[in-house]
Amino acid sequence: MFRRQRSIPLRGSAAALCNNLSVLHLPVCNLTHFGVVHGPSAQLLSVAPEGVPLAQRQLHAKEGAGVSSPLITQVHWCALPFRVLLVLTSHRGIQMYESDGSVMVYWHALDSRDASPVQAMFARGIASCGHFICVGMWSGRVLVFDIPAKGPNIVLSEELAGHPTSVTDIASEPAQEQDCMADVVTADDSGLLCVWRSGPEFKLLTRIPGFGVPCTSVQLWKGIAAAGYGNGQVRLYETSTGALHVQINAHARAICALDLAPEVGKLLSAAEDTFVHIWKLSKRTESGCTEVEHCHGECVPDTQVCGARFCDPSGSSFAVTGYDLAEILRFSSE
Amino acid sequence: MLYILDQRLRAQNIPGDKARRALRAFSIMSVRALPLLFLNLGGEMLYILDQRLRAQNIPGDKARRDEWTEVDRKRVLHDIILTMFNKSFIEELLKPQELYSKKALRTIYDRLAHASIMKLNQASMDKLYDLMTMALKYQVLLCPRPKDVLLVTFNHLDTIKGLIQDNPALLHLVDETLRQLIEVYGGLSAGEFQLIRQTLLTFFQDLHIRVSLFLKDKVQNSNGRFVLPVSGPVPWGIEVPGLIRMFDNKGEEVRRVEFPHGGNYVTAPKEGSFEVYGDRVLKLGTNMYSVNRPVETHTSGTSKNLASQTQQSIAPNPLAKEELNFLAKLMGGMEIKKTSGPEPGFRLNLFTTDEEEEQAALTRPEELSHEVVNIQATQDQQRNQELARIMGEFEVMDQPRWSASKGDDLLAMMDEL
Numbered sequence: 001m002f003r004r005q006r007s008i009p010l011r012g013s014a015a016a017l018c019n020n021l022s023v024l025h026l027p028v029c030n031l032t033h034f035g036v037v038h039g040p041s042a043q044l045l046s047v048a049p050e051g052v053p054l055a056q057r058q059l060h061a062k063e064g065a066g067v068s069s070p071l072i073t074q075v076h077w078c079a080l081p082f083r084v085l086l087v088l089t090s091h092r093g094i095q096m097y098e099s100d101g102s103v104m105v106y107w108h109a110l111d112s113r114d115a116s117p118v119q120a121m122f123a124r125g126i127a128s129c130g131h132f133i134c135v136g137m138w139s140g141r142v143l144v145f146d147i148p149a150k151g152p153n154i155v156l157s158e159e160l161a162g163h164p165t166s167v168t169d170i171a172s173e174p175a176q177e178q179d180c181m182a183d184v185v186t187a188d189d190s191g192l193l194c195v196w197r198s199g200p201e202f203k204l205l206t207r208i209p210g211f212g213v214p215c216t217s218v219q220l221w222k223g224i225a226a227a228g229y230g231n232g233q234v235r236l237y238e239t240s241t242g243a244l245h246v247q248i249n250a251h252a253r254a255i256c257a258l259d260l261a262p263e264v265g266k267l268l269s270a271a272e273d274t275f276v277h278i279w280k281l282s283k284r285t286e287s288g289c290t291e292v293e294h295c296h297g298e299c300v301p302d303t304q305v306c307g308a309r310f311c312d313p314s315g316s317s318f319a320v321t322g323y324d325l326a327e328i329l330r331f332s333s334e
Numbered sequence: 335m336l337y338i339l340d341q342r343l344r345a346q347n348i349p350g351d352k353a354r355r356a357l358r359a360f361s362i363m364s365v366r367a368l369p370l371l372f373l374n375l376g377g378e379m380l381y382i383l384d385q386r387l388r389a390q391n392i393p394g395d396k397a398r399r400d401e402w403t404e405v406d407r408k409r410v411l412h413d414i415i416l417t418m419f420n421k422s423f424i425e426e427l428l429k430p431q432e433l434y435s436k437k438a439l440r441t442i443y444d445r446l447a448h449a450s451i452m453k454l455n456q457a458s459m460d461k462l463y464d465l466m467t468m469a470l471k472y473q474v475l476l477c478p479r480p481k482d483v484l485l486v487t488f489n490h491l492d493t494i495k496g497l498i499q500d501n502p503a504l505l506h507l508v509d510e511t512l513r514q515l516i517e518v519y520g521g522l523s524a525g526e527f528q529l530i531r532q533t534l535l536t537f538f539q540d541l542h543i544r545v546s547l548f549l550k551d552k553v554q555n556s557n558g559r560f561v562l563p564v565s566g567p568v569p570w571g572i573e574v575p576g577l578i579r580m581f582d583n584k585g586e587e588v589r590r591v592e593f594p595h596g597g598n599y600v601t602a603p604k605e606g607s608f609e610v611y612g613d614r615v616l617k618l619g620t621n622m623y624s625v626n627r628p629v630e631t632h633t634s635g636t637s638k639n640l641a642s643q644t645q646q647s648i649a650p651n652p653l654a655k656e657e658l659n660f661l662a663k664l665m666g667g668m669e670i671k672k673t674s675g676p677e678p679g680f681r682l683n684l685f686t687t688d689e690e691e692e693q694a695a696l697t698r699p700e701e702l703s704h705e706v707v708n709i710q711a712t713q714d715q716q717r718n719q720e721l722a723r724i725m726g727e728f729e730v731m732d733q734p735r736w737s738a739s740k741g742d743d744l745l746a747m748m749d750e751l
Contacts, residue, residue, distance in 0.1 A: 016535035039536060071363065071536070091363070118430045120363050165525060189525025213571075214525040230480075230524055231572050238583070246580050249573040252564075252599050254480075254528065273575075274562050275596055292578050294593035302555065302562045304475065323475075324539060324559070 002296055005317075005330040006051035011058065012038030014306050014321040017073060018216045018256045019169055021307025021321045021328070024077040024084065024099065032311055033099070034328055035075040035086070036321050042075040042088060044101045051330055057101045061090035078128035082149040087133060089123035094135050094143070096154065105152040106145075114139055119166075127170035129184050129198045132157065136167025142186050144202060160202055165189040171220040172198070173262065181205065182239040185225045187215035193225055195239045208242045217258040219267065222283050224290055226267055228255030234269050236281070236290050245290040250277055257308045261315030266295070268318055270308035274300050276320055276331075298331060364533040365430035366526065369515070370487050371439070371534060372427055374473070374619065376418050377490025378466040379443060383452075384411060384497060385623040386684060402680065406451070411497050412504065413450030419507045428518055433537055451680050457695035458684040464543045471538040472553065472560050473618040478569030478602075480527035482616055483534065484519050485606045488512065489619030512610050520608065547622065565598035570605040 014020050015037050024033040031054070034045045046055040061070040070091040077099060078085050084099040096106040110121045123143075125136030133145045140163030146155045166189045175183040175197075182205050184196040191210020197203045213230040220226070224245065225237045232251035237244055251271035259268040265281040278296040283289075303322035311317040317332040387407035417423075434442075440463060447454055447462065454462065473486050491512055498504045522530075542558030553561050568574055575595040582588050606615035685691040 013540055015539065016532045039539065073363075118365060120365055120432065122363060165523070168525075189523065189528075212524060214528055216528075230528060232568075232575060233573070241583070243583055243585065244581055246578065248579075249575045249577045250595075252568045252572060252575050252595075252597055253478075273597065274564060277595075288583055289580065289588065291580060291589075293591075294578065297594060297596045299564065299596050302559055304562065323535060324542075 002298055002318075002331040002333045005332050007330060008034065008045060008047055008051055008053055008319075008328040010036060010038070010045075010326045010328060011043055011056070012041065013324045013326045015039050015071075016304065016306055016323040019074060019076075019307060021257065021309050021319060022076045023309040023311055023319060024079075025312055033077065034319065035077065036307065036328065037072045037075055039071055040069040042072050044075075044086070045328075046100075059088055059095075059097070059101050061088070062092055062095055062104075062107060073122050073124040074126055076126040078126065078133050080128050080131055080133075080147055083147075085128075085133065085147065087126045087135065089126060089135060091120060091122045094123050096133070096145075106154040108143070108145075108156065110137075122166075125167040125170040125186065127172045127184065129172035130174075132198055134160075134170050134172070134184060134186070136163075136170055136186060136188075138166045140164055140167060140188060142167060142170065144198075157200070158202060160186075160194075160196070160204075162186065162194040162196075162204055162207070163188040163190075163192060165192075168214060168216050169218045171218045171225070173220040173222075182223060183220070185218050185220050185239065187218040187227060189214045191215045191229060193218065193227055193237065195225065195242075206239055206242045208237050214254075216255055219258045219260040221260055221262055221265065221267070221281060224281070224283065226258055226260070226281070228258045228269055228271075230254040232271060232273065234258070234267075234279075236292065238288070238290070246292050248279070248292060251275060256306050259309045259318070261310045261313055263313050264315050266310070266315035267292075268308055268310055268315070270305040270320060272304045272306075274303050274305060276300065276305065276308055276318070278315070278318075296333075300329060303329075363536075364526070364529040365432055366518070366522065367530045367533040367537075368431060368433050369424075369427045369518070370483055370530065371433060371470075371537065372442075373418075373487055373511070373515075374470050374490050375439075375443065375466045376446065377487075377494055377619070378469045379447065379462060380411060380414060380494055380497065381621045381623050382462055382465055382684075383414070383447070383682070384621075386682060387411075390682075402682070406680065410450040410452045412501065414446055415494060415498055415504055415508070417446055417449040419504075419511055421507070421510070424511050424514065428514060433533065436537075453681045454684070455681065455691060455695070457691045457698070458682065460698060461684045461694065465545060467538065467541060468543050468545050468548070469622075470534075471541055472548065474531060474534045474538065475560055476562070476618060477531065478567075478616070479524075479571065480531040481522075481524065482569070482606070482618070483527065483531055484515070484608065485614045485616045486619035487515065488606075488608070489614050489616065491515075492614070493619075493621050509610060516608065516610065564596065566600065567602045568599050570602045572602070574599045574601055 017037055020037050022035040030049055032047050034047060036043050041058050041060050044057045044059065045053050047053050061072045063070065072088055072090045074089045076087050078087055086097040086099055086101050088095040093107060093109040095104055097104050110123060115121055119138060122138045123135050127134050131147050133147055135143045137143065142160040143156060144158040144160060146157040163186065168187050168189060170184065170186045172184045175181065181197050182195045183198050186194045191213050193208040193215060194204060195206040197205055215227045215229050217228040218225060223239050225239050227235050232249065232253055232255060234248040234250045235244060236246035250269050251273045253271050253273035255269055255271045257270045267279040267281055268276065270276045276298045277294065280293040280295050282291045284291065300320055300322060303325055305320055306323050307321040309319055311319050316334050317330065320329045387402055387410060390402045443463060444459060447459060474483060477483050477486060491508055495505055495508050544554060544558050548554035549556065555561060576592050578591045578593060579587055580589040604615055607613055683691050685694060
């Protein structure tokens with residue numbers, strides 16, 4: 001049973017984007033950071049356990065060339081082995097900051113030579129993998145940045161080609177068992193999933209075709225890719241073979257966000273139908289099958305949800321953002 | 335001065351691109367959203383004007399000179415529709431480009447509303463625009479699938495055709511637009527439609543004006559937010575939620591489990607038609623106004639959500655000059671009927687009484703005043719033909735009816751050159 005907790009007020013309402021909430025849990029100082037995109041700006045909040053906001057900061061998309069204010073597409077914290085960086089993607093490029101957003105350490109401008117008259121340029125889809133940060137592009141390419149343990153000497157290591165349409169989301173997990181080679185999954189507007197093994201040169205392992213609907217959000221857990229689609233379905237695929245293991249008719253509208261509490265195998269799905277669902281995943285090692293059990297459903301009345309995240313590793317609390325809503329809603333089962 | 339303006343206007347052959355960019359406020363994601371925004375807002379405008387004019391309908395023989403008749407109403411609609419569906423304007427609109435700024439768009443509707451013998455005071459024009467935008471926001475938000483925004487557009491066009499049944503030339507113009515829309519949008523993917531929908535929602539972000547018709551019908555809450563129902567048919571192409579299916583490595587289903595999804599959904603009966611003629615199935619975008627249901631707006635008071643909107647309209651637009659020139663050229667291409675001679679312009683009041691209209695103008699919250707570009711024609715009609723035609727299309731009124739926004743007065747800027 002989850003209960004509504006105190007909401008966190010935002011300076012600006014959340015934009016109608018997918019994956020529009022990032023959460024960084026800092027157990028050492030018992031603080032939680034939240035990041036939400038409003039439009040041309042994004043807001044970062046530092047919050048105490050009871051939901052009291054202690055500090056906030058607004059970041060803007062770097063102007064670059066051109067006159068109009070660029071819109072931010074996503075903001076996401078990337079946990080790397082020796083540091084945490086905050087990555088912000090927009091229509092102009094990719095900005096990377098120290099985790100509190102105080103200092104920009106890297107700026108990558110989108111290449112205007114690639115621009116097409118029938119498509120707007122943007123970067124979207126952010127994930128860290130080892131000492132790499134992967135960022136997706138409107139063109140389908142995925143940029144891989146090599147991040148040093150400290151300092152601004154970030155280098156563009158590789159450009160992955162694998163997607164014919166705009167990248168929507170990227171997920172990763174630490175490569176665990178020997179046969180679990182895959183550690184990065186990328187998704188796009190056509191619903192295609194690409195499974196990669198990271199390294200100095202990324203290797204494409206599997207392609208899991210779409211079915212005419214965008215894959216808006218993706219997660220990776222024990223070699224299983226959990227994908228949320230524009231038709232409200234959550235699908236779980238075995239990444240080594242690309243085999244479909246589970247299909248859930250989870251929502252009545254497009255899914256906008258998935259999140260994972262990996263230690264306990266909990267998956268959270270949120271959609272524009274105002275619902276948030278929590279699922280328990282389990283992998284049967286003998287049969288190789290995956291099982292899913294529904295744990296909880298929450299309705300956020302009259303709210304087109306656009307972002308949702310677990311707020312702690314045990315998955316006992318989660319936060320939600322909604323289009324046009326100037327607050328972060330919090331739920332807890334403790 | 336006119337020579338310089340002329341130079342700049344001729345130099346527009348350039349940068350149809352650059353000029354288009356001048357009209358933007360943000361880099362918004364989809365370059366296909368503008369036509370849908372324009373046509374749907376225009377459709378709502380026609381519904382509202384039609385309803386107001388019908389409500390004031392006085393039988394022709396009994397009408398005084400200052401009262402609206404059926405003939406007048408048809409004429410106003412005819413003139414607006416003719417301007418709105420102007421072939422070269424629609425062509426320009428359908429080119430891939432980003433959304434115009436709120437200011438530029440509002441100016442276009444101001445001009446459109448005045449394409450005929452009808453006049454609207456500032457307060458009525460503000461109310462009209464409020465109703466138009468909130469109605470479309472509601473429709474876009476409630477679209478079952480992103481692609482259904484196209485069905486909403488078709489509903490608007492179908493209903494517009496219903497208003498001009500007796501005019502084959504106009505009907506043809508609207509049908510042409512329908513055909514062009516099908517050509518441009520027919521091949522777009524679900525992902526591209528999702529982007530279009532997100533782009534439109536960004537445009538409507540933070541608008542919470544309460545509309546009494548919506549409040550009465552319980553589709554809007556008293557805090558200005560729309561009701562999102564969790565029952566009824568699911569969108570076409572979506573399964574009713576509630577089922578988990580599990581498969582083995584060979585793809586055989588090994589287990590299926592139901593779960594409580596919380597809503598009360600049923601399967602979609604059928605898909606709406608995306609042809610020139612057909613049953614759209616969806617009701618969003620059809621005319622919800624009728625003579626017996628007068629529309630009022632409550633402009634809700636200050637709210638911090640509006641702060642971001644205010645920032646946008648106050649920030650000086652460095653390309654205001656280019657924007658104006660491009661707008662001038664764009665609207666100069668519209669075939670606008672000129673009211674010449676002794677024919678009077680009729681004023682339409684969107685409120686119930688003149689006093690109400692005056693009161694509304696006085697009490698309108700600061701942050702909701704729509705910034706409108708002031709384009710005043712020069713009195714000095716010089717030799718240049720094209721220029722004279724373009725400048726002549728703009729309102730030559732004795733008193734300025736648009737609020738002058740800071741330094742955007744075309745004449746003032748000419749002085750600075």
